[in-house]
Amino acid sequence: xxxxxxxxxxxxxxxxxxxxxxxxxxxxxxxxxxxxxxxxxxxxxxxxxxxxxxxxxxxxxxxxxxxxxxxxxxxxxxxxxxxxxxxxxxxxxxxxxxxxxxxxxxxxxxxxxxxxxxxxxxxxxxxxxxxxxxxxxxxxxxxxxxxxxxxxxxxxxxxxxxxxxxxxxxxxxxxxxxxxxxxxxxxxxxxxxxxxxxxxxxxxxxxxxxxxxxxxxxxxxxxxxxxxxxxxxxxxxxxxxxxxxxxxxxxxxxxxxxxxxxxxxxxxxxxxxxxxxxxxxxxxxxxxxxxxxxxxxxxxxxxxxxxxxxxxxxxxxxxxxxxxxxxxxxxxxxxxxxxxxxxxxxxxxxxxxxxxxxxxxxxxxxxxxxxxxxxxxxxxxxxxxxxxxxxxxxxxxxxxxxxxxxxxxxxxxxxxxxxxxxxxxxxxxxxxxxxxxxxxxxxxxxxxxxxxxxxxxxxxxxxxxxxxxxxxxxxxxxxxxxxxxxxxxxxxxxxxxxxxxxxxxxxxxxxxxxxxxxxxxxxxxxxxxxxxxxxxxxxxxxxxxxxxxxxxxxxxxxxxxxxxxxxxxxxxxxxxxxxxxxxxxxxxxxxxxxxxxxxxxxxxxxxxxxxxxxxxxxxx
Numbered sequence: 001x002x003x004x005x006x007x008x009x010x011x012x013x014x015x016x017x018x019x020x021x022x023x024x025x026x027x028x029x030x031x032x033x034x035x036x037x038x039x040x041x042x043x044x045x046x047x048x049x050x051x052x053x054x055x056x057x058x059x060x061x062x063x064x065x066x067x068x069x070x071x072x073x074x075x076x077x078x079x080x081x082x083x084x085x086x087x088x089x090x091x092x093x094x095x096x097x098x099x100x101x102x103x104x105x106x107x108x109x110x111x112x113x114x115x116x117x118x119x120x121x122x123x124x125x126x127x128x129x130x131x132x133x134x135x136x137x138x139x140x141x142x143x144x145x146x147x148x149x150x151x152x153x154x155x156x157x158x159x160x161x162x163x164x165x166x167x168x169x170x171x172x173x174x175x176x177x178x179x180x181x182x183x184x185x186x187x188x189x190x191x192x193x194x195x196x197x198x199x200x201x202x203x204x205x206x207x208x209x210x211x212x213x214x215x216x217x218x219x220x221x222x223x224x225x226x227x228x229x230x231x232x233x234x235x236x237x238x239x240x241x242x243x244x245x246x247x248x249x250x251x252x253x254x255x256x257x258x259x260x261x262x263x264x265x266x267x268x269x270x271x272x273x274x275x276x277x278x279x280x281x282x283x284x285x286x287x288x289x290x291x292x293x294x295x296x297x298x299x300x301x302x303x304x305x306x307x308x309x310x311x312x313x314x315x316x317x318x319x320x321x322x323x324x325x326x327x328x329x330x331x332x333x334x335x336x337x338x339x340x341x342x343x344x345x346x347x348x349x350x351x352x353x354x355x356x357x358x359x360x361x362x363x364x365x366x367x368x369x370x371x372x373x374x375x376x377x378x379x380x381x382x383x384x385x386x387x388x389x390x391x392x393x394x395x396x397x398x399x400x401x402x403x404x405x406x407x408x409x410x411x412x413x414x415x416x417x418x419x420x421x422x423x424x425x426x427x428x429x430x431x432x433x434x435x436x437x438x439x440x441x442x443x444x445x446x447x448x449x450x451x452x453x454x455x456x457x458x459x460x461x462x463x464x465x466x467x468x469x470x471x472x473x474x475x476x477x478x479x480x481x482x483x484x485x486x487x488x489x490x491x492x493x494x495x496x497x498x499x500x501x502x503x504x505x506x507x508x509x510x511x512x513x514x515x516x517x518x519x520x521x522x523x524x525x526x527x528x529x530x531x532x533x534x535x536x537x538x539x540x541x542x543x544x545x546x547x548x549x550x551x552x553x554x555x556x557x558x559x560x561x562x563x564x565x566x567x568x569x570x571x572x573x574x575x576x577x578x579x580x581x582x583x584x585x586x587x588x589x590x591x592x593x594x595x596x597x598x599x600x601x602x603x604x605x606x607x608x609x610x611x612x613x614x615x616x617x618x619x620x
Contacts, residue, residue: 075320080347088121104131106158109437113348115370126150130169133371138173139286143197147175161210190431190459196220205229235491235513252513252552255303264583265615270552274301281428291319331355346372356381362388368396379403387416390423400440412450420452428456435474436463444478457491505542514553535567547578554585559593571599585613
């Protein structure tokens with residue numbers, strides 16, 4: 001067996017950087033850091049910015065009065081008080097950024113939501129530190145249209161140098177020229193780095209090289225080297241990098257120019273030359289003085305950034321074709337807007353729902369800004385999508401309500417069978433949380449029934465800390481259930497569910513990168529017993545599936561309530577030639593529970609308190 005790591009990670013923690021980091025760049029050793037600490041307590045809610053944002057926010061006129069004369073809901077409108085728009089002449093930009101960060105730095109379960117939008121141009125001497133529920137976004141068609149000579153920083157000072165809870169924040173569509181040559185982006189789950197151009201290097205670890213558990217990069221160019229250091233796992237898609245420093249447990253690349261060669265498990269690199277199918281996330285931009293939403297086109301066998309020649313390929317819609325939804329607008333009004341043919345732009349804040357948002361028109365866009373959050377209050381499903389072409393869901397958080405919802409997001413009704421290969425539905429940066437911010441329950445978080453759906457970066461999380469947390473308090477049996485055929489998931493993070501974290505019954509499914517932790521809080525072996533099997537697999541492919549494939553999948557256990565719990569395997573799948581897995585691993589975090597196998601009855605057991613992964617390179 002490999003040697004035992006000198007440090008025992010806590011949940012959402014990392015061992016010291018892998019030996020593949022060169023001695024000259026390898027950070028110092030890091031002691032164990034507690035994760036579930038009082039430091040995670042949220043800051044109090046504060047009202048209104050001291051620097052009023054109104055002068056910085058462009059007020060977009062609604063479409064002409066014809067809609068109103070017909071009794072229809074208007075499109076366009078005010079983006080709300082928590083959208084701050086800057087141009088290079090805006091005074092006191094740094095002070096405004098600092099004020100948002102002061103409020104959001106440790107506000108893990110608070111209600112503040114912010115989008116920081118930068119008009120095209122050049123900005124000098126800024127350091128935009130990002131806290132919880134904060135998105136920073138450039139408003140050009142290309143990242144290079146909006147350049148910050150400075151940094152967009154995520155660090156972990158609020159949590160004693162531990163970056164494992166740096167969730168729910170994002171950076172998109174900007175060019176950065178870091179002050180010291182390297183930008184720091186020490187994030188965990190639900191923190192996408194999209195359409196970014198870093199004219200320098202990118203450091204994914206916190207100051208002091210403490211624990212880190214992330215992360216996701218897509219459609220980005222990093223001219224220098226990416227240094228993950230202590231990051232446990234990472235997925236990079238359709239990008240270009242100047243180099244990659246090291247790997248800890250699971251580093252996955254698809255369609256990345258400059259990616260390291262395939263070498264799993266030592267170093268733990270899983271490298272695919274291309275991404276089979278991808279379509280980048282919709283984004284807001286300015287065309288002169290008019291806001292529009294760009295809809296990137298689908299790419300097959302994608303490699304490198306989509307904006308390499310400047311203007312990306314795709315179409316756009318004016319904001320007048322969107323109903324701009326403010327918190328407090330009832331779900332009936334959102335559905336009325338959709339019925340009238342409008343799309344939805346969800347502004348930053350908490351949106352309570354007493355009925356599902358019903359998306360029934362092909363090509364509908366539902367786009368959130370600043371981690372807009374949907375809360376189903378009475379046990380309804382938050383969003384339901386019909387079996388139609390080309391729906392785009394992006395950029396919002398679904399927070400389970402106190403009354404159990406059977407599902408939180410449904411893409412296609414049960415039995416969906418239409419062919420959507422030419423124009424699939426995409427689900428991108430749509431995150432789910434059950435508990436943590438308060439008691440919440442949902443039997444299943446996300447159900448995908450429509451064929452050819454692309455799920456591109458999601459974190460589906462049954463909370464292990466915060467409020468409203470307990471084996472039955474925030475009960476949630478299943479994370480992601482895929483019943484549709486030909487579904488592709490790129491960047492799948494699913495954690496802590498009471499039964500299967502992922503259950504797949506559709507044919508020809510594919511997953512590129514999976515990160516999982518089994519539920520910490522199982523009270524005993526009987527609570528997780530699955531008939532004759534010890535524990536529910538993290539990733540279950542149904543017994544009658546004939547074709548399925550996965551690359552770079554990892555599952556960790558940390559049964560801290562009953563460390564004697566044994567999990568038979570992380571992965572369960574039928575033994576058929578058409579069902580294939582590449583580069584699997586399981587890890588026992590500090591010996592709190594153990595795995596007997598990796599997949600089915602294959603793979604060595606985890607050993608004692610060692611945090612060394614047990615791996616299977618190819619199955620069957």
